[in-house]
Amino acid sequence: MAQANGSAKTYDVIIVGSGAGGGVAAHVLALAGAKICVLEAGAWFDCTRQSSMFGWPYNAPHRAAGSKEKPFGYFDATLEGGWRLDGEPYTMAPGSDWWWWRARMLGGRTNHYGRISLRMGPYDFKPLKRDGKGFDWPITYEDLAPYYDKAEQLIGVFGSQEGLENTPDGKFQPPPAPRGYERIIKIACDKLRIPCIPSRLAILTRPLNGRPACHYCQQCGRSCGVNANFNSPGVHIFPAMKTGNLEVRTNAMAREVTVGADGLATGVSYIDKKTRNDVTVRGKVVVLAASCCETARILLNSKSSQFPNGLANSSGLVGRYLMDTVGSDTGGFLPVLQDLPPFNEDGVGGMHLYMPWWLYQEQMAKKLPFARGYHIEIGGGRDQPSAGILNGSERYLGGGYGVELKQNLRKIYGCEVYFSGRGEMIPNDNSYCEIDPDTVDQWGIPVLRFHFKWSQDEILQAKHMQETFQEIIKTAGGEVIFKSDEKEEWGIAPGGKIIHEVGAARMGDNPKTSVLNPNCQAWDCKNLFITDAAPFTSNADKNPTLTITALGWRTSEYIVDQVKKMNVKV
Amino acid sequence: MDKKNSPEAERELPPQTAHVSRRDLLYVIGATPALAGISRADAQPAASDQQATAQKAKFERKVFNDQQWRTVGVLCDLIIPADERSGSATQASVPEFIDDWIAFQKQENGSDHEEAQILGGLMWLDRESNARFDKSFADAAPDQQKQILDRVAWPAKAAPEDRVWVLFFNEFRDLTVSGFFSSKMGVADLPYLGNTAVTKWEGCPPKVWTIIEDRMKNGFNDITREARAAKS
Numbered sequence: 001m002a003q004a005n006g007s008a009k010t011y012d013v014i015i016v017g018s019g020a021g022g023g024v025a026a027h028v029l030a031l032a033g034a035k036i037c038v039l040e041a042g043a044w045f046d047c048t049r050q051s052s053m054f055g056w057p058y059n060a061p062h063r064a065a066g067s068k069e070k071p072f073g074y075f076d077a078t079l080e081g082g083w084r085l086d087g088e089p090y091t092m093a094p095g096s097d098w099w100w101w102r103a104r105m106l107g108g109r110t111n112h113y114g115r116i117s118l119r120m121g122p123y124d125f126k127p128l129k130r131d132g133k134g135f136d137w138p139i140t141y142e143d144l145a146p147y148y149d150k151a152e153q154l155i156g157v158f159g160s161q162e163g164l165e166n167t168p169d170g171k172f173q174p175p176p177a178p179r180g181y182e183r184i185i186k187i188a189c190d191k192l193r194i195p196c197i198p199s200r201l202a203i204l205t206r207p208l209n210g211r212p213a214c215h216y217c218q219q220c221g222r223s224c225g226v227n228a229n230f231n232s233p234g235v236h237i238f239p240a241m242k243t244g245n246l247e248v249r250t251n252a253m254a255r256e257v258t259v260g261a262d263g264l265a266t267g268v269s270y271i272d273k274k275t276r277n278d279v280t281v282r283g284k285v286v287v288l289a290a291s292c293c294e295t296a297r298i299l300l301n302s303k304s305s306q307f308p309n310g311l312a313n314s315s316g317l318v319g320r321y322l323m324d325t326v327g328s329d330t331g332g333f334l335p336v337l338q339d340l341p342p343f344n345e346d347g348v349g350g351m352h353l354y355m356p357w358w359l360y361q362e363q364m365a366k367k368l369p370f371a372r373g374y375h376i377e378i379g380g381g382r383d384q385p386s387a388g389i390l391n392g393s394e395r396y397l398g399g400g401y402g403v404e405l406k407q408n409l410r411k412i413y414g415c416e417v418y419f420s421g422r423g424e425m426i427p428n429d430n431s432y433c434e435i436d437p438d439t440v441d442q443w444g445i446p447v448l449r450f451h452f453k454w455s456q457d458e459i460l461q462a463k464h465m466q467e468t469f470q471e472i473i474k475t476a477g478g479e480v481i482f483k484s485d486e487k488e489e490w491g492i493a494p495g496g497k498i499i500h501e502v503g504a505a506r507m508g509d510n511p512k513t514s515v516l517n518p519n520c521q522a523w524d525c526k527n528l529f530i531t532d533a534a535p536f537t538s539n540a541d542k543n544p545t546l547t548i549t550a551l552g553w554r555t556s557e558y559i560v561d562q563v564k565k566m567n568v569k570v
Numbered sequence: 571m572d573k574k575n576s577p578e579a580e581r582e583l584p585p586q587t588a589h590v591s592r593r594d595l596l597y598v599i600g601a602t603p604a605l606a607g608i609s610r611a612d613a614q615p616a617a618s619d620q621q622a623t624a625q626k627a628k629f630e631r632k633v634f635n636d637q638q639w640r641t642v643g644v645l646c647d648l649i650i651p652a653d654e655r656s657g658s659a660t661q662a663s664v665p666e667f668i669d670d671w672i673a674f675q676k677q678e679n680g681s682d683h684e685e686a687q688i689l690g691g692l693m694w695l696d697r698e699s700n701a702r703f704d705k706s707f708a709d710a711a712p713d714q715q716k717q718i719l720d721r722v723a724w725p726a727k728a729a730p731e732d733r734v735w736v737l738f739f740n741e742f743r744d745l746t747v748s749g750f751f752s753s754k755m756g757v758a759d760l761p762y763l764g765n766t767a768v769t770k771w772e773g774c775p776p777k778v779w780t781i782i783e784d785r786m787k788n789g790f791n792d793i794t795r796e797a798r799a800a801k802s
Contacts, residue, residue, distance in 0.1 A: 054765060056754070062674045063667070063752045177773025180782055187786075215767035335792045336785050343775045346764035352773070385752040385762050387671070391744045398797035399724040401649040401743065408793060409747060413760050415794075477786070479798055 011037040011247075013559070014268050014283035016254045016298065019108025020548045021289030021532035023232030024151070028556035029287075030240035034563075037281055038237070039252040039270050041290075042080055042104030045111060046238075047223035047231055051077070054217065054225075057386035065387035073386070077111040077223035080104040083496075087442035091449040098450035099496035100293060106250060107232040108291065109499065110545070111223045114350050115202040115230060117157045118375070118542035119148050119550075121166030123360065127426075127538050131363070131371050133457070134426045135321070137537040138509045138518035141168065147550035155230035155549065156208045159200035167356040173205045175352065176216070179345050181337060181381045181417050182353040188476035189355060194376075194468070199354040202230035202546070211235075218384065220349025229349065252279070254294075255445050256302040257286050257311050257528065265311075265528045271443040285559060285568060289532040289552070293322070293433055296504040296534060297448050299515075300435045310435075312522035317515050318505055319433045322452070323539035325500035326374060326423035327493035328462040331416060331482040332473030333396060337381075339411040345382040353378065357541055370460040374423025374541045376469070382414035389413075395481065416481065419472065421465030424541045425458050427503055431495065452495040462490035500544050502536035520555040527568050531555050629666050632673035633685060640708040641692050642668060648715060649746040656759040659750050667749035684741070691738030726800040 012034040015022045026038050052075045057064035064074040071082050081103040090100050103109045122141040127134045145168070152171040159172035175198035178186065189196035203220060204213045214228045227234040240246045251273040258280060260266045267282035288295040296319045302311035310318055357373030383389075390409050394400075397408050436449035463486070470480050484491025508514025511523035520535045522528040531552035533544045562568040634642055646659035646668070659665070672685050695707040695718060703714045710718075722732055722739040750756045774782075784790075 056757070056765065057752055058754045058757065062671060063748075065674070067674075067678055176771050180774035180778055183774060183779065184782065184786075214771075215769075216771045217765055217767060219765070333794070333798075335794050335798075336782055336790070338793060340778050340781060342761050342763055343778055344763040344766070344768065345774075346768070347771060347773075382760075382762060382764070384765055385757050385760065387748060387752060389748045389751050391748055392740075393747060394725055394740055394743070394797070395801060396794040396797055398726060398800065399740075399743075401719055401723050403651055403653050405743075405747075406650055406653060409751065410760055411793060413751070413762075 009282070010267075011035050011281065011283040012563075013037075013285045013287060014039065014281055015287045015289060015531075016268060017041075017108065017289035017291065017294075017532060018106050018237055018248065019103070019232055019289065019291065019532070020110050020545050021291075021530075021552045022287070023107065023110065023236030024549050024552040025287050025289060025529075025531045025556045025559075026246055027154075027236040027240045028553055029559065030243045030245040032556075032560045033243075034245060034285075034560075036240075036246045037283065038246065038248045039254050039268060039281070040106050040248060040250045041253045041273070042106065042108075042250065044248075044250050045077075045079055045106040045223075045233060047077070047111060047234055048225060048227055051223045051225035053219055053222055055222070057384065063387035072112065072221060075219065075222045077221060078103045078105065078109075088447070089439065089441060090447050091436045091439055093449060093451045096450055096452045097494040098452045099494055100448070100450070100501070101496065101499045102291070102294070106237065106248065107234075110230065110232040112221050113499075113545060114377075114543070115220055115545075116350065116354075116377070116543040117152065117155070117159075117170075117200050117202045117230075117546040118356075119168040119170055120144070120540045120542050120547055121168050123166045124424075124538065124540035124542065127372070127424075127540075133371050135506070135508070135537050138507055138514070144547070144550050144554065147553045148546065150553055151546060151549040154209075155202045155235055156204040156206075156211070157200055157202050157230075157546070158198070158205045160198040162195075162197050164195060164197070164356055164358075165360050170200070172200065173208075175199070176205055176214075176348055178352045179347055179381055180340075181334060181414075182351070182378060184334060184336065184476050185378055185417065185472060186353055188472050191475055192471060193358075194355050194472070195358050196353050196355050199351045199377075201348060201350050203348045203350070204228045209239075214348055216347050218346035218349050249281075253443050253445070254290060254298055255443070256298060257288070259302070259304050259306060259311065259525070263306050263525060265525055271445075273443070276443075285527045285529065285563075287529045287531055287555075287559070288534070289530065291532055292501045292504050292534045292536075293448055293450075295530055295532055296322075296433055297435070297445075299505065301446055307524070312505070312515050312524045312528060314524050315512055315515060317513070319448075320429075321427035321503040321506055322431045322433055322450075322495075322501060323425045323427050323503045323536070324495045325498040325539060325541070325543075326425050326454075326458045326461050326465075327420060327498040328465045328484060328491040329418060329420045329482075330466060330469035330473070330480060330484075330491075331380075331418050332469075332476070332478040333415050333481050334417055334473075334476055334478040335415065336477055337415040340414070343382070345414065346384070351378050368464070370457045370464065372424035372426060372457065372461065372541070374421045374461060374465060376465075377420040377422060378417060379420075380414075380417030392481075417473070417478070419465075419469040421462065421469070422498065422500075422541055422543065423458070423461045423465065425539050426455060427538065428453065428455055433504060450495075454489075454492060454495070459489050459492055462492040466490050500533075500539065502533035502539045502544050505530055505534035506537045507535040508537065519558040520551065521558070521562075529555055529559060629663075629670075631669050633669045633689075634665075637706070637708075638689065638692050639665065639669075641695060641706070644708045644715065645692075645695070645742065646746045646749075648712075648719060649743055650750045656755050659746050662750050662753040662755040664746055664749035664753070667753070668745045671745060671749070687738055687741055688745075691735060691742060694735055694738070726797070 300310040355376035430453035507516040650659035699707040
């Protein structure tokens, strides 16, 4: 069958992916005047038209409960995707457990994510120097700080100026006032000398660039019908399209980067999912931002006589040092919250207070049995009633039935609180992805096989989380209602479940020990760049999206600069 | 009875049509024959949302047979009866929720354990009721029904040999409670006051925080203390 040629046109830049990394690249490069084609594997999505904001669980199937198809519930913004994707399997090596989340839609995961926007700190860029583990980034905090500034000012992040160790402040909008249970938790944290400060989320508390401020309905995960939270289409893609320089092709599943005789990238081959045609689109620069693992997969599948092990893989490190975030949760019941007068506790879609890591000095003094830190995320209170509300009430009311039960249930609504630790994983030799030689997906693309293992550093960090959360709950006068112990490895979530996968094409100072140079440019192919989380050298406890945005911005400016200097031809 | 006010109106609507302004709606019971015996004393006519009504999906049972359906209705209303603030579990379509939920979980988990636990528990209620009162559970008098429930409704006080029925009742109570309080009627009952646009967010309302602070300083009557102490 003849291969459909996308068009005779040669774009200045082809960007694979339209999430946080693809979005920022498209925005910066389109505004700089480059002619761009974005390939998105999923469908078109515009939150101002497709959000299920204000929907009620009682009008949704199964009261909007999570399912295999919609793990975060019926209203979650993810159009197509999850930890399973029909027709697109992945495999795991024996003994490995890896959950790979894929969101096939314009904007990818930025449509539903938690909007937590934490800067990495100076220590986080040089972890090897600090404690002898993992690898250092080839850049410093100071290199990225100006881009954090720009990213925060474009996407809109609220927060407060605190001056805490390794927890850089940013260009923040004012934070929302805390909820009642959050103030109670803060009082407990004050007693325990754990910092509890306003959270930092990419949700507007003031209008910005024509986007209105938040109206506090708490359902950011459904995507916002008025664009008051950060999402790549609303903040990056659509404004970039207004320049006339950006074309977006949806349902375009990238397969490989094509390479010319000179070893430079010439374009991208993708499957048009609607027609099942294989299409090649030509470009002078290729930017991969397909999400960490998908980007590694594209590189490994881009084999040629010049690059028999895959493109940009002369180091053999593509797919290596895959990381996720360490996660462990505990729940508590705060009796002091019972039988309060009714009030609306929604707020923004996420916590108003959080606890950044606070034991840097203790760790330096070797007083802790694990190397890296975590922050604490909190939730609970008078959440929107959906499937499972007030389950397990016999734990608080002793059981019963009838009018007395009904009256007491109203009184205990909103008394539960939840704590989630989100901590740093140190990259290790046992955690990586590779091409499974035996398996392809429905598009005929060889799939990834994952290897994954936590080390004792992560497991003992999860133990510390469990102990800390239980101490906070007790100090707040509450009761621990669920927890994890040693038998369950302290509740550590399986790799990938926190959906913070990073690494797999890391940047560095040395072509032998890294895939990308300090500008996220492939050592082996100078017109190939990566702007998702694949370049990450470590995975600090700070959620990746803000750093993807800042680093992608920096990489995109570098591309503009290199084109101007004629080092990269367009 | 106006069909558009039936409890099925709560079900299976696409999210885009779901936004309804807050009203204290009470649903009247639908024309389901199996529920005909249940008191409608507290039911009030509903001001139904036109959009929602236009798209209501017809409910069809997937799990319970007629006999079980009667028992489920009676049991749900023993757990969540009508009171001065809101209607009963059946008035909020909780049996429909439970039937759907069990089928959904069976499909999701590939396990029939929950279904077996609920159906087995319903059998036990009838067995006990027949042995003691020579009537099925649904046909027994309310006092008789309560005598059976009292054996299993208080986990800490139940006999060890009743453990499996205690676990059944815990599960059934959870299904009824969550089905009720996630329904439109239950949301208004709690009340949950969110899912709406707020012009100015002020955090915890000062009058609420005053109560919390006072409690933290001076203590308070904790209705959960006894149960929590008995558990630990």
